[in-house]
Amino acid sequence: MDTNQHCCPNCAGQQIALKKMLYYQGTSDHSGSYSGSFGGYISGGHWMGGTQGGGYSGINQTRLASLLSPPRRKSTSLIRVNSILGRIIYGWCYLGIIILVGKISPIISFVVAGIGVFKYLNASRYNTTVYPKLYRQWEKEWFCLSCGSAWTYE
């Protein structure tokens, strides 16, 4: 905790905040109740490009929130299936295709199955080893509303 804690290391601007705080503000509050102060931050900077009005609209909030959004987990399926039932059905379909193809060419079915297993294991490994680190990093990251740079104090 030194004196640099309260300004941006890039532009020395003081309009800084934890990324996650900005993100949660942007995603939970779409009515723009803090439009006054926040609009000032945005219009003072150049990081978003384009024209900036005085207000802080819902669209801009969403855009800011998506810019600051946390890292995402990788889907452990070849396609994005959100429900557990969907994953089971998809799994059975996938297995069905492999069996079907296997009747024509066992080698192709082996390759298709191999790719599926590889992708699944790769995504699982990412979610259990890489993702938690990225997420912890994101939680600690600060963001400058003047120049758009991000950093951590470590």
Ligand SMILES: [Zn+2]
């Ligand atoms: Zn800055």
